[in-house]
Amino acid sequence: MSDNKANEDVLVRVETVRGTGCVLRGDDIDTDRIIPARFMKVVTFDDMGQHAFEDARKAAKGQHPLDDERYYGASILVVEQNFGCGSSREHAPQALMRFGFNAFIGGSFAEIFAGNCTSLGLPCVTLSEPDLAKLMDSVELDPTQEITIDLRARTVTSRAGKLDAIVPEGVRQQMLEGTWDATRVLLEAGDAIEKTAAALPYIGHSA
Amino acid sequence: MSQQAKSLFKKVWDAHCIRELPSGQTQLLIGTHLIHEVTSPQAFAMLRELGLPVRFPQRTFATVDHIIPTDDQSRPLADDLAEAMMSELERNCRDYDIQFFGPETGAQGIVHVIGPELGLTQPGMTIACGDSHTSTHGAFGAIAFGIGTSQVRDLLATQSMGIAPLQVRRIEVTGQLARGVFAKDVILAIIRKLGVNGGVGYAYEYAGPVIDAMSIEERMTVCNMSIEGGARCGYVNPDEKTIEYLRGRRYTPDDADFAGKAEGWLSMASDPGCEYDDVVELDGSAIEPSITWGIHPGHNLGVSEQIPTPNGVPDDERAGVEEALEYMDFAPGASIAGTPIDVAFIGSCTNGRISDLREAAKIAQTGKVRDGVRALVVPGSMAVREEAEAEGLHEIFRAAGFQWREPGCSMCLAMNPDKLQGREVCASSSNRNFKGRQGSPSGRTLLMSPAMVAAAAIAGEVVDVRKIQ
Numbered sequence: 001m002s003d004n005k006a007n008e009d010v011l012v013r014v015e016t017v018r019g020t021g022c023v024l025r026g027d028d029i030d031t032d033r034i035i036p037a038r039f040m041k042v043v044t045f046d047d048m049g050q051h052a053f054e055d056a057r058k059a060a061k062g063q064h065p066l067d068d069e070r071y072y073g074a075s076i077l078v079v080e081q082n083f084g085c086g087s088s089r090e091h092a093p094q095a096l097m098r099f100g101f102n103a104f105i106g107g108s109f110a111e112i113f114a115g116n117c118t119s120l121g122l123p124c125v126t127l128s129e130p131d132l133a134k135l136m137d138s139v140e141l142d143p144t145q146e147i148t149i150d151l152r153a154r155t156v157t158s159r160a161g162k163l164d165a166i167v168p169e170g171v172r173q174q175m176l177e178g179t180w181d182a183t184r185v186l187l188e189a190g191d192a193i194e195k196t197a198a199a200l201p202y203i204g205h206s207a
Numbered sequence: 208m209s210q211q212a213k214s215l216f217k218k219v220w221d222a223h224c225i226r227e228l229p230s231g232q233t234q235l236l237i238g239t240h241l242i243h244e245v246t247s248p249q250a251f252a253m254l255r256e257l258g259l260p261v262r263f264p265q266r267t268f269a270t271v272d273h274i275i276p277t278d279d280q281s282r283p284l285a286d287d288l289a290e291a292m293m294s295e296l297e298r299n300c301r302d303y304d305i306q307f308f309g310p311e312t313g314a315q316g317i318v319h320v321i322g323p324e325l326g327l328t329q330p331g332m333t334i335a336c337g338d339s340h341t342s343t344h345g346a347f348g349a350i351a352f353g354i355g356t357s358q359v360r361d362l363l364a365t366q367s368m369g370i371a372p373l374q375v376r377r378i379e380v381t382g383q384l385a386r387g388v389f390a391k392d393v394i395l396a397i398i399r400k401l402g403v404n405g406g407v408g409y410a411y412e413y414a415g416p417v418i419d420a421m422s423i424e425e426r427m428t429v430c431n432m433s434i435e436g437g438a439r440c441g442y443v444n445p446d447e448k449t450i451e452y453l454r455g456r457r458y459t460p461d462d463a464d465f466a467g468k469a470e471g472w473l474s475m476a477s478d479p480g481c482e483y484d485d486v487v488e489l490d491g492s493a494i495e496p497s498i499t500w501g502i503h504p505g506h507n508l509g510v511s512e513q514i515p516t517p518n519g520v521p522d523d524e525r526a527g528v529e530e531a532l533e534y535m536d537f538a539p540g541a542s543i544a545g546t547p548i549d550v551a552f553i554g555s556c557t558n559g560r561i562s563d564l565r566e567a568a569k570i571a572q573t574g575k576v577r578d579g580v581r582a583l584v585v586p587g588s589m590a591v592r593e594e595a596e597a598e599g600l601h602e603i604f605r606a607a608g609f610q611w612r613e614p615g616c617s618m619c620l621a622m623n624p625d626k627l628q629g630r631e632v633c634a635s636s637s638n639r640n641f642k643g644r645q646g647s648p649s650g651r652t653l654l655m656s657p658a659m660v661a662a663a664a665i666a667g668e669v670v671d672v673r674k675i676q
Contacts, residue, residue: 026526026527026530027523027526027527028403028404028503028505028527030503030639030641030642032620032639032641032642032643032644033641033642033643036643036648037273037620037621037622037644037646038621038622038646040245040622041245041274041286041288041289041292041622042288042291042292043248043249043252043291043292043295044248044249044252045249045356055642055643055648056642058648059648059649081404082403082404082407082437085403085404085437085503086339086434086435086639086641087338087339087620087639088246088337088338088339088341088353088354088355088434089245089246089355090246090249090337090355090356090357091356093355108404108407110404110407110437111407111408111437111439112339112353112354112355112434112439115354115355115358115370116355116356116357116358119355119357119358119361120357168371169230169231170228170230170231170232170369170371171230173229173230173231174230174232174369177229177230179228179229179230181357182357182358182361182368182369183257183259183360183361183364183365185228185229185369186234186361186364186365186367186368186369187259187364187365189225189226189234189365189367192225192226193225193236193262193365193366193367196223196224196225196236197236197238197263197266197366199222200222200223200236200238201331201468201471202238202329202331202332203238203266
């Protein structure tokens with residue numbers, strides 16, 4: 001497995017994300033809303049960014065946070081509970097990443113969405129409800145302030161103070177080690193993959 | 208040596224564990240990888256860029272379902288974008304020697320309908336697909352995950368994925384379902400009770416007399432919507448019904464080997480006395496035909512109930528309820544029964560199987576689709592369509608004024624031409640009532656069982672199916 005390009009990739013460690021924030025309120029924002037299905041009728045992710053939250057933004061007639069000029073240039077999206085629920089479409093984090101977001105801070109994230117974000121090197125960190133409320137209020141009041149997500153220290157720092165951030169340990173390790181782009185790490189298992197498969201009654205030696 | 212009692216989840220997990228990753232996650236072997244046209248093309252592109260082969264092409268199976276039209280499926284497809292996606296899937300399957308169940312094979316259909324139908328889905332397997340409703344396959348006692356495209360790439364390259372172990376919550380549905388109450392109502396009731404994010408971090412094990420009494424297809428409906436409750440996978444322990452369903456399927460073992468395999472499958476069931484991280488009980492006898500009134504599947508109620516008022520719900524739900532009421536334009540406190548509908552959709556990976564069509568046809572037989580209502584029946588697969596036509600169900604539907612279509616995902620997510628228009632209200636047997644889900648950015652979806660959809664199509668409004676049967 002040494003002749004493939006996967007082993008040549010340079011590890012990209014994600015230890016901190018710094019930038020301004022955009023506050024998007026509301027629980028249970030699903031991935032259909034993040035990227036409506038009709039924009040997935042393509043074989044690449046290239047154009048996803050321009051369609052992020054398209055229907056919600058149209059319905060809001062310019063009042064959507066993604067169209068709020070105070071948030072222009074924001075790289076951290078601050079959300080509430082169960083963000084990214086529903087469809088497993090990676091098109092959702094792809095759209096948000098291509099729109100300009102490098103990280104998400106929220107109350108909670110749907111599991112598949114968070115997993116997809118990890119695959120793209122986009123940390124999803126959660127805060128306690130009071131801390132999240134504090135951060136949201138603070139960023140709405142002063143959208144120009146810098147927010148720093150420090151994965152090593154597990155903190156989110158802003159004018160709202162230094163808040164304790166929760167990140168699943170496995171994800172945190174992947175970010176810190178730069179192993180979030182998983183193919184290379186998974187390939188390192190070598191023939192242990194075939195051995196595990198061969199021991200299964202439904203695969204066995206046909207593998 | 209006494210062996211520790213284990214849940215099915217734990218047995219399957221342990222058998223598929225390749226190693227612990229440096230991150231602390233498990234590298235889990237995925238025995239069966241299902242792919243479709245929407246979430247795989249970018250994964251193949253990444254694979255090509257990395258110069259990697261598909262590691263287990265013989266354990267990878269493809270079909271086309273999301274974008275395929277349900278009227279004219281002749282090639283090239285009328286929609287250039289859809290044609291490009293289908294051609295790309297065909298090319299990838301050809302290049303990497305992957306079995307593709309396209310329409311020409313007679314086995315095409317929604318990926319979660321054809322997997323079980325072909326016998327690809329078996330107890331004790333791990334299964335993954337770039338689609339959140341992969342949890343459907345748990346009905347057989349498989350552990351089945353929905354994944355994103357980067358993980359599809361990882362699976363193509365390594366037949367494995369990194370994942371942290373889940374906790375297991377046993378959900379016991381006690382009692383007996385009343386007449387007119389179906390698997391769809393059971394899963395809606397479970398989601399209502401536990402919430403749309405109540406299952407985050409859990410695998411759901413569905414059990415108890417109501418689940419035991421269900422057919423395999425009904426169990427698929429329940430497991431299908433696990434993800435709507437936040438659970439990445441859900442399963443039912445295999446039993447004799449599971450074995451009987453699998454007998455004689457294309458990818459199940461021949462008669463000579465079947466008994467041995469079946470014994471192995473049954474042994475995967477959770478051991479009596481095994482530990483669960485959580486146990487929840489739900490009285491199945493109390494479940495009514497259920498309907499969603501809002502913008503996520505947790506916004507559901509029994510047909511005799513009233514749409515909630517913002518003041519009548521807990522503080523943390525109020526904003527969501529207000530948003531839903533505004534979007535749906537429903538009056539708080541009004542009865543859900545009597546809500547007029549414009550469109551009726553019967554189909555999807557949740558409720559597009561033969562037993563669903565049979566139940567809907569029983570109701571369709573009792574009347575005609577109300578003037579002004581557009582009603583579609585979309586079988587989940589070519590095999591379902593064939594079976595339904597052999598039974599004459601298509602004629603019953605047509606005689607009642609329903610359109611009888613070709614198989615696909617269709618109006619569940621409207622990636623093909625089957626879409627709501629404007630503010631239309633759709634009685635739908637699908638799985639998501641999200642804003643804009645059915646193709647119109649302002650369209651409205653009421654989720655319910657196929658029988659309830661058929662009843663609504665005839666009445667032109669939401670009605671209690673128990674009053675018809």
